[in-house]
Amino acid sequence: MPMEKVEDLFVHELKDIYYAEKHLEKALQTLATESHRPELKKAFDAHKAEKQEHVKRLERVFDEITVKAAGEPCDGVIGLSMEKKAFSKKNPSKEINDLFNINAAIKAERYEISAYESLSKMAKEMNLMDSSVLLEKNLKEEQRALEKMRQFAREADIKKLI
Ligand SMILES: [Fe+2]
Numbered sequence: 110m111p112m113e114k115v116e117d118l119f120v121h122e123l124k125d126i127y128y129a130e131k132h133l134e135k136a137l138q139t140l141a142t143e144s145h146r147p148e149l150k151k152a153f154d155a156h157k158a159e160k161q162e163h164v165k166r167l168e169r170v171f172d173e174i175t176v177k178a179a180g181e182p183c184d185g186v187i188g189l190s191m192e193k194k195a196f197s198k199k200n201p202s203k204e205i206n207d208l209f210n211i212n213a214a215i216k217a218e219r220y221e222i223s224a225y226e227s228l229s230k231m232a233k234e235m236n237l238m239d240s241s242v243l244l245e246k247n248l249k250e251e252q253r254a255l256e257k258m259r260q261f262a263r264e265a266d267i268k269k270l271i
């Protein structure tokens with residue numbers, strides 16, 4: 110049977126981001142461990158702590174639509190982790206490694222932001238008001254995390270590495 114209802118798309122996207130949040134919690138641990146600048150490690154750790162709250166909020170969204178909370182593999186974030194793994198094998202210097210990690214985090218944040226923008230719009234249209242508030246909260250925190258990473262990117266002394 111073809112999928113025709115936005116409710117089904119919503120569940121699909123919700124399962125995708127539920128998986129992505131859990132996956133990225135582990136990925137942020139890797140980024141924190143494998144970065145050199147202390148402030149950068151701290152930022153990854155702080156965003157990792159927020160992820161636990163994101164997962165709980167998503168579980169409340171599952172509750173509102175009476176669907177059992179479960180993830181569906183998100184190839185988008187799995188792919189980002191594979192890119193990170195492959196890059197690490199190229200033996201980057203500390204500075205180049207940190208720059209890569211900042212950019213990888215920016216890519217992940219933009220993925221999550223796109224997911225939350227569409228989920229929260231669908232929730233509003235479907236009159237899931239509690240869910241839309243919860244999804245907006247996650248969205249705001251992802252936007253802040255993106256801004257933090259963009260700040261690191263702006264401040265990076267690229268010229269020194271040319
Ligand atoms: Fe995905």
Ligand SMILES: [Fe+2]
Nearest residue numbers: 218221251254
């Ligand atoms: Fe994030």
